[in-house]
Amino acid sequence: MKRIMYHLCTVLMGLLVVAGHFLFTRWLFGQTVAVACLVFQFVVGAWIVYELIRAPVCDD
Numbered sequence: 001m002k003r004i005m006y007h008l009c010t011v012l013m014g015l016l017v018v019a020g021h022f023l024f025t026r027w028l029f030g031q032t033v034a035v036a037c038l039v040f041q042f043v044v045g046a047w048i049v050y051e052l053i054r055a056p057v058c059d060d
Contacts, residue, residue, distance in 0.1 A: 018041070026034035 025037050
């Protein structure tokens with residue numbers, strides 16, 4: 001149960017950071033740039049997760 005709560009809190013903190021970054025970027029540069037940055041961040045994040053999942057194991 002403790003582990004589940006830890007992971008839920010970690011995900012919530014990540015979402016809060018992304019939301020804060022989006023709002024700050026929207027305030028500075030406008031809606032279009034903020035959405036473009038958000039999409040770019042999600043694409044890079046998804047690519048990193050994909051690469052980590054399918055990364056080959058190198059046992060030397």
